[in-house]
Amino acid sequence: MAAVYDFVIIGGGTAGLVVASRLSEDPSTSVLVLEAGADLTADPRVNIPIFYAALLGSEADWKFQSSSQLGLNGRVLGLNQGKALGGSSSLNEHVFVPPFKGAIDSWEALGNPGWNWKMLKDYFAKAYSSPTVAQDAKEDLAIDGWTELNEAKGPIQTSFGNATHPIRKAWAELFRSSGQYNTGDPFTHSSVGSFSCLASIDAEGKRSNSASAYYKPAEPRKNLHVFTNSPVERILFDESKPPKAIGVQYSLDGSSRTAHAKNEVILAAGAFQSPKILQLSGVGGAELLEKHGIDVVLDLPGVGQNLQDHMISYTAFQAKDGLETKDSLVRQEPEAIGQAMQEYTATGSGPLASLGVHTYAYLPLPASDRTSLQALFTDHTPEDSHQNRASHAYHDIAKTTVFDPEQPSAAYLSAMGQANYAKDLNDGSIPAASPGKFVTLGVMLSQPLSRGSVNITSVNPEDPPIIDPGYISNPLDLEVIARHLLRVKSLALSPQLGKLLEKPLKFRDPAADFQGDLSAAKKYARENLISMWHFAGTCSMLPRERDGVVDSNLRVHGIEGLRVVDASAIPLISTANLQATVYAFAEKAADLIKEDWKRY
Template sequence: MPAVYDFIIVGGGTAGQVVASRLSEDPSTSVLVLEAGADLTADPRVNIPIWYDTLLGSDADWKLRSSSQPGLNGRVLGLHQGKALGGSSSLNAHVFVPPFKGVIGSWEALGNEGWNWTMLKDYFAKAYSSPNVAKDAKEDLAIDGWLESSEAKGPIKTSFGDSSVGSFSCLAGIDSEGKRNNSASAYYKPAELRPNLHILTNSLVERILFDESKPPKAIGVQYSLDGASKTAQARNEVILAAGAFQSPEILQLSGVGRAERLEKYGIDIVMNLPGVGQNLQDHMISYTSFQAKDELETKDSLVRKEPEAISQAMQEYAATQSGPLASLGVHTYAYLPLSAPDRSALQELFTGHASEDSQEHKATQAYYDIANTTVLDPKQPSAAYLTALGQTNYAKDLRDGTIPAASPGKFITIGLMLSQPLSRRSVQITSIEPEDPPIIDPGYLSNPLDLEVISRHLLGVKNLAQSPQLGQLLQQPLQLLDPAADFQGDLNAAKKYARENLMSMWHYVGTCSMLPREKDGVVDANLRVYGIEGLRVVYASVIPLVSTANLQATVYAFAERAADLIKRDWNGE
């Protein structure tokens, strides 16, 4: 392969594969993709939906962890992120849901002209194919109003959204044959024989190379492969698509970031951009499990790893590509506001808790103003709810790593996710060695308003379980898997439970934010790094405000838009 390419893409994950596929559609354009992980497109753990959790903590996972979180009683959380072709789309829970339209509008309000729902919805349609749904089924599924199936004809095949406040049946990134559809299978595999597209796996990018011009220009990358350090040159651009942790890490190691921090490690400053690594946002979630009726089919026997249940499920999947292995069991979502009394109480708290002066990020006030508006608006969601057919069990604290034993019985779990967190912190390098993981501090619940919002939502979970529709699936009277989740209307009990049980949803964004430079932005509305030529950042690290719920669908649409911006700049398209 030649050592010089038109475009070098750092990261072969969800967004990287989209951009690589779209740019290489032009046979005269050469594209190199450098992926730190392996090609696992044939691995059954990737392809069979239910086995996604077997990849967590494996070599397909970066195996990162948070710093000790004071807001969570000092707990250390596992922060899973894909390290394989397809990135996190190869090991996530394959939930494919739209964002709330107002969130996308907030991107534009933060100073990014043109980034609104009207623009982005066309890129959702370009990214995925919706299953055909009979007209008389749309009302039952509550999916009317997002994107009609006739509009959505993209590479990602789904098997089952509405972006309004309320409940809906959610799509999943699973094709009609019961296999996971990720960016590697949907975007890369159809393009892998193109002579102008080159993929190098197990290649860890160490730093970006710049020339000595003013302004500096990115001219290539240095990476390690098979124990040797190598370089590749870019004629047009280096495109950083390495995620919300590795993208800021690579920039910092390359001399792009807050100057005084980089100087501590003896790194030559290429561009002083204080926002690099700042503004890290993530969704937090709490799971509440209720005992289900005996006749309901759940995933609990698989959670308990019962040999007979696993054997039967594998036989069914092998024969028909259906059954328990073909789905995670997450089928419904709801985007909900708080009740009127809760909103009134929060209005007083927002008024009495003005945004703190932040030397860390200059957009703090703008984010506070957005949250103040959305959380208090009865037509905008402050939380997302999901239901899962089965219990969840996980290590709540990596300081000891204990995973509780799965319980006997059948359960339905309600997951409650904080949609618009105000808490945010940073990703910072710890040395000049690319192999050393950065310090990742999401600052969970560091803003007290987050605890107030999610605790009030937690108080309403039992009411949802008692609703006629859900209640008919559950044992009566209600039996909770964890008695501590029965708060009896006590807000302080809900707050205590939140600190002890909230987990990451692995929806990391914001560390290379698309914001005006005077607000500590890292890239402009065309995703170009400020002050540097030939360097762009795509992927979730650029998203300035986290989406309403799961990120997968939004990242695909974002990457499709990014590819068009790049082609427009270089080809005039």
């Protein structure tokens, strides 16, 4: 006989373990979590920050790939997603930054009452702990201008990493000189401008993720059950009208098993797997389901649509010899690795305890660029169509983001060292690491208008879906990101960053020196933009008439007992890295579930 639980959660990742932890706080409530990957909480590749790259392409990674991207000259990109307890929080790059308030307020404007910055910022405080900082360290951290530090005391542990690195003060001085320095903690004082960023790394130099911070303290609870290496095959429904989710079918040790849910099935498998599981279960566009011979439980065309992601371009500049960077580790120099291991083992600090991403800036375009884009946005106003009823709303939000000088259309970051990655999986080659030291400036497009999709290819749960992010499919994205890329050289030439860089300025890739040519920046973008792995939107929280999948309580439209609580339900992508937003989103989801069942 199938086991019965109050709640069955599909996916033990970033969101799933948050919800499981919160629901199981009531000892009378039984919770089952089904995670497709293994428990790697003791694995040094997970715990030691710099080793995250060793997890990419490993058993802890779903190893998804994009379809050929026309907007990127046909390139195929790697789309890494966590397949382990903790999900992508077990293999991400640790960056812990908030969204800009305007992006969250747009969720409410899209038709989700109550989902706004004022509400969500309280859930950030519930999700993470702000580090304790001594008064005399604030200047080195470039947070001495903040009127106060957030006193959040949630499970996820954060830190500022290398407090003494000169990039922090140089970055703050640069943007203070242009009036774009954020004068407060960005988790409470949302503003355009620069800030020193947190990392999800604890005071001992170890990764803090949903597995270590949410699950491990709750693991002894007798009402919380977590099965690893247990991929879900489909959701089970009864024959009532409207249909009701009653359980799941999953695989364990080579055989199919079932688990029943008395209250709800909660989907938290991520932006690729959540729509895939819905489609395999008969929830999605009827045409797709019928093509694969799947009985239609509910025709819900928005499932798998509205895929969003941040694209980023990196520009590396040769740094002065005395600057601390990660380049010797990138080159895997034995002596440097040995010394770093020795320091980390002894003190939990040093080069292995941080990825070297210390600063961010949320920035608008200069006034001249905003003016030049006015006509383009007007010319590309989308027509009303049955296929994408939300397109007008998204266009208006992006237009506001680009033309309002108090909203950021891009996020800039600094990284201490060169970034090496495969630009195209068609050949899979990764550039050889360069000699010397580098400071890398990254620029990501905060509110892309391009949208993609995730669709099953067969009825076999083991087959990956077709993932088409549609990068640069909306031409406005190329126009905006190219103009931001033109700003990078001027930042590097500034006297503030110039103190850290070789003179005359030396680009690692000469093609990144555009000489002010917009067409050269566009060409570079098509050839070099890659994914930030910030996938969202494929089960969007939107009204059904806008092709939404879940309502503002995260319940799947037209189905009882089924909810989606992960990044796939986020209707509009965050401003930058998604990790912190997903934690806050899941904390809110847990409260919504508790409120609906009124047992707490």
